[in-house]
Each structure stands twice: as structure tokens, then as C-alpha cells.
Amino acid sequence: MAPQRIDRRALPRHIGIIMDGNGRWANQRGWERTRGHKAGSKAVRKVVKACRRWGVEVLTLYAFSAQNWGRPDFEVKALMDLLAEFIAREWEEIMERGIRVVHLGELRKVPVEVRKRLLSLEKASRKNRDMTLALALSYGSREELLRASRNLARRVSEGKLLPRDLDLSTIDKALYTSRLPDPDLIIRTGGEMRLSNFLLWQSAYAELYFSKVLWPDFTTEHLRLAIVDYQSRKRRFGLTDEQIQDRL
Ligand code: IPE
Ligand code: IPE
Ligand code: MG
DSSP: OOOOOOOOGGGGGGGEEEEOOOOHHHHHHHHHHHHHHHHHHHHHHHHHHHHHHTTOSEEEEEEEEEHHHHHHHHHHHHHHHHHHHHHHHHHHHHHHTTTEEEESGGGGOOHHHHHHHHHHHHHHHTTTEEEEEEEEEEEEEEHHHHHHHHHHHHHHHHTTTOGGGOOOHHHTSHHHHHHHOOSSEEEESSSSSSSSSSSSSTTTTOEEEESSSSSOOOHHHHHHHHHHHTTOOOTHHHHHHHHHHHHH
16 A cells, blocks of 8 residues: 655644653664764754654654753753754755754753753844744753743733733743744654643644654654644534534
8 A cells, every 4th residue: 555645734743752752762772872872853844844854833842841951951951962962963954955044942051051052043044934943952841831830920010911811822922932823743652652741732733643663763754644644534623524624
């Protein structure tokens, strides 16, 4: 059977990927976990290029969670070094391909070298229009909601916002993702079926796709399969089939 092709007219606008399984990939080979992270960072490139080629508007990559700070120091350091390397290595290609880079997460905790490089890339790429690559780094969805709540509470206490004027869009705008559409498709590699604090608010109606493939082994072919699967789903957003048909 010929492989099913992606329908370019029905692409997910925003794909989020939980890139999991680096440690297990390395362990299976009797190697240190950090070698898995290195292989994982290499797998990113092709996936970004494929999304850009297919016409996905936003790709969010979960690179490091707020909870990942609790890992052993040498692993955290290795991950941060790889991030800095990734930015330097991919800079030219990101600019050539018209990709805008943004970050989601608490950057203040990130080592200054990585932070500086990331902020420079964001600045340099801010006018690029062909795709947005959002890096969720030092990101936790609960932490994001807590930060938004604090900011909104401050505005209320200063009399700049009335509680009755607070609505869903006020909350959307207070999140790191304020300028991004909600994710349509969340992919998690590595076989676990959980979200691990990733875009909890924003994923209210996202389609979820779980792959057993460990992140370093994830290819554009696996991504294609995920998108084809997404395109076979029927999204209803709480309505009936008939209502959805009428809207099309
Ligand atoms: C994902 O791989 C990368 C990060 C969380 C930074 P893991 O390091 O979680 O790999 P496993 O889940 O232990 O295999
Ligand atoms: C989620 O993976 C975070 C990233 C992929 C960056 P984890 O490996 O940290 O998640 P848990 O611990 O299995 O839930
Ligand atoms: Mg993991």
C-alpha cells in the first residue's frame, strides 16, 4: 500500500512535541544519558526543516521542563551546553529559512551564555515569517499559569483590571504563548502517555499522539505518520457532528 500522504490543506497550524526518550536511547546502548541528549539534539534539525517545508505555522519543542532542573548537575549542564551549541549550529539555517525563534519559559534560571545566545537569535529572527519555532525551555505549564495569575492579580490590586473584565482571552494573553495559536497536535515520543506539564491550558482541544519511538530515532517519516493520523481525527470542540459539518 502506498504511504498515505499529508493533506497540505488540513495541516495542524501548531504542532507541539514532547521530545522524550533520550536517556533510554543511551541506556539501551550502555552509554551515558548525556550521549542520548546529544543524539536527540541532532534529531531536531530534520523535524524543524520538514515542518517548515510542509507549511506548519508554529512548531513548539519541549526542550527542558521546569522540573528537569532537579536532574543531576552534570546532566543539566550537558543539556544547557547542547542548547547553546544547537543555537550556534542552526543559526544560519534558521535565518536562511525564514524561521522566527521565540522561547516559552523562565529564562532567568538559564545560564547566562545560553540565555544571551537565545535572546540574540530571537532578536535577529524576529521579522522572519515562514515559520515560528518556539523553544519551551525551563518551561512548566503550572508555573506559567502561576506567573500569569500573579501578573493579573497585580493589575487587579493596582485597579487596572476589574475582576468582572477578566475572561479567557485575558488569561491567554498573560501566558508565554500569548502570540501563538493553540496547539492542534501534541506529539510525545518515548512511549509515555502523559503531558508532563506541557501546555496544559493551551492543549484543551489539541489532538494527542503518542509514539513509542525514542526521540533520537524520531524521523520525518514518523512525523509524517503523526500528521496523517491527526488528519484522520474528527475534532468537535464540544459540538455535534452536524454542527461541525455546517461550519465547513
Ligand atoms: C528527554 O529525554 C529530554 C529531556 C527531558 C531534557 P529524557 O532525558 O527524559 O529521556 P528518558 O525519558 O529518561 O529516556
Ligand atoms: C518531559 O520529559 C520534558 C521534556 C521532554 C523536555 P520528562 O522525561 O521530564 O517527563 P517525565 O519525568 O517522564 O514525566
Ligand atoms: Mg523522560
